[in-house]
Amino acid sequence: MDWDNEPGFDEVKEQYVQLDLEAWLATHAVREEGRRQGAANLPAPEADGLDATEEKIRAWVNRRARICRGNVSHHLADLKRELVAMESDRDLEDLKLEVSELARNGGLALGRQVEKGGHLLLAAKEAVQEDTADFRAFRRGARLTRQADYSHRRWSLPVILTCFVVEIVLNATLLMEVNAFGLVGSSIQMALISFVNIFAAGLAMGFLLRQRNRVAPIRRSLAWIGIGSLLGMTVAFNLAIGHFRDSMQAVVNDPGADVLALGTDVVDRFLANAAALDSFQSYLLALLGFLFFCIASWKWLQRDDPYPDYGRRHRQLQSRRDDYIGRYDTAHRDLKNVHDEFASKLEDRREQLKIKQSAWRDICVRGQHLVDDYKLNLGQYPHDLDHLIEEYRTANRTARTDPAPRHFETRVCVDADVIDTPPAFNPPPPTMLNDVMEHVHGAIEELQDEYGKAARRYPTLEELDNDGRDA
Template sequence: MGGRAISNLTADQLDSELKLSERGAADGRKNLPASGDDQLSAVEAMVVSRIDGVIGQRSNEILGVGSGQDFTTLPQDLETLAGEPQTILTQFRAKKARAQSAVGLELNNTHSDFARAYRDYRAFRIQHQLTETEPSYDTVFWRKVFFLALLFTVEVAANGWIIGQASPGGLVQGWTTALMISVLVVLTGSLIGAGPWRYLNYRGADGNGAVHRLWAVPSVVIGGLLLLLFAFYIAHYRYALSHSDLDSPAPDNILSSIASAPFQPFQQMESLLLFIIALLIGIFAVARGAHWDDPYPGYGPRHRRMEGARERAQELALGLSQEVDEAKQDADQALAEIAQRSTASVGALRQAIARTQDNAPIWDFQVLQILSEGRDAIEIYRDANREARSGKAPSYFDTDAFEDVEPPSSAEILESLQTAFARATNNITACKSQLAGARAQLEAEYHSFYDDELTPFLKNIENNATVNVRSEFDDGPAAKRAAPRVEEPVSDEPPEEPSRGPLSFKRLRGQR
């Protein structure tokens, strides 16, 4: 049988693994296959299949990953890849359309809400002559509450400590009285500041603010007298406690004492200190109440409604832009994968051609050796079958079992690969052209979404909306230098503001 080119495949090894001698003898004793049969027996077919598998394995080992036959469908595969960019582009359009459909109605409604709030805000500024001022208020609720709580805590601590030292009931009675007075002082001051104090400078629509001052001024005076009464009360209470016996009940003639001798407690430093603290806390409470919202009544709520509508529209638009960005990212990734797959396929084909050229002699020699080992293995089976059978052996025993097995030669494989490479080169050019066109179209539609579709949704909803509202009524030098503008009454839509463009989400894309 000659030298063995493949150490792990010999006829003897096949005989040992497949028990060809034993199977041949067993079939021969049964006169199988029959003398008239012209088809290979099951054992022979198994040997032929085994040899065919070994040839395919050796093709992969010698010629590289995949034999020449693995590349016969490459041109068709590249033709299929050439159509996928348009499919990816269609998928991007579908995702963009679904995202727009999901939020389009809500975004339009929010834009209408902003336009309505803007008109109300603008008309309020014109009517109340607030074109030179911006709303000013604390937007953090806990911070506003904290300052009121701080005032209350300081008043309770000061009153409780000073009163408790002189109270016959000790600190408990002192803190109880301090708590009551502190609540009255802080609450009264806050109500004065949040209510009548803010209406002292209220101009009202079309200048009718004097009507509100008719009740605001008396209310402020009454509130101030109440704060003064509470301050006198706490001072007289402390003075009365300091001049009472330890077992005496709490004094109940404070109001009459205030009426008869209002300044008598100031002879005592502690009472004077309580009086000053109560007045200061009351004044601070008035200031805190006045600035709980914008000091001008009605200005803050209108500004918040406008800002809230603008922020809701921006949030919806930002969510829409994020979905479109994700769709764009998925499309870019899919196009990159197609480019990578096509390049890798052609690269593998180049490698197969190079390895076939380098290993052609080895391949041709080893194919012949493998077939030779297969024929010897078949002869082992047939010889054992002939010796054991009592009848005539089938006539096909004299024919070559591998006559239909014709592995391609290296020249044939190389020719097939080169033919496939020529077709693949043309197809990959078309694939690259489709990729470039799809990428260009994808970028164009992506930017068109921001420039032509999303921006109109956000027309006149800008980050600097408040500043631009002020600039509409500016009569200073900057306004005189600007282009002439015809003043119009309040319209149904927010006015055009040429100083800045609408909110651009391109900047958001760049930041991400």
């Protein structure tokens, strides 16, 4: 058997390989050689030192151990060369330059984007600042310390429309039975009456009720005069509607009455005694009309803040602020997208380096593992030598007629320098890998700092409010 085919180390699997002693004994006919020598009483009983066969076995084991050590040393040298190649790889230099370029381009892209976002925010920012200043001046001028309240705005108009419909139905109930103008004419009359009470008079009263809260005494006085006047006109209008019903009742009861003179009759009745109506239904019609007018006035007042124009200004300012928030979020999102794009590319480079560092550590661990296991695995060689020598000596003793030589009781040892001195493995430090990784870390932190500075160039609403207070 060719001894070089039994190196004791598998470079592919990086494993130490134990010798198949039985196969080795059979291949080299060690037992047969021992019996042949023993039959001839060789070596002689008085012989001192190992015989040729024992020397041959010892030389074989030592040679196998040296070959194993040499192969391990060669493999460790290959691992070291692989580390050196990784450390001096041109790709690392290219990667470092690429990272620098990405960081530079990222900073420029953030700068361009923050300018673009600034233009997007400029008009909204100026509108917020202008409206905020106007709103604060308005509050100071009106001596307002409370927040605007138009919490009933959502439901006021549905209530008003409901009152309009209900009044039409009630008018129909009270007027249709005495109406002389047919279905179409009656419907128009009912709608007009409800419109005057609910929309015209109610809206006007809501406006006047709001005006009475003005700071200026003259405006408050005019508002109260208007309120009194409108109340009087509304009462008069609804009493006139009651007289209108009485006049139509008279026309219905008198077939010969002139329908075209109905208006004159209503005026005469009203001027004669405005509060005197002929029937309960007429009084009820006038009362319901005035009641719906009061409800509508109240709801028109609740459509907005009690102070004139306060609610509108507040809604306008809130709309400006909402618009600014939307633009602010858009600008921040666009800026973050630019940051994330370059940060993702830098993270990809960092992952590439992590893979290289992991491969570096793996090679170092593998090499150190071979060094650490060297003594443990080569510790089997003395046992192999003992077994081979003992098999030879046992076969020799069995075939002898003379006593065995004294050195058969002596143990044969493997050369200590082969087993006790493991091959060296001194991997170079990953200087370039660490340097490039630190460069990538620095580029990512620099990009993050640039992003933070760029984001802070977009003022928040709170900052705009504080600027407005300081101004």
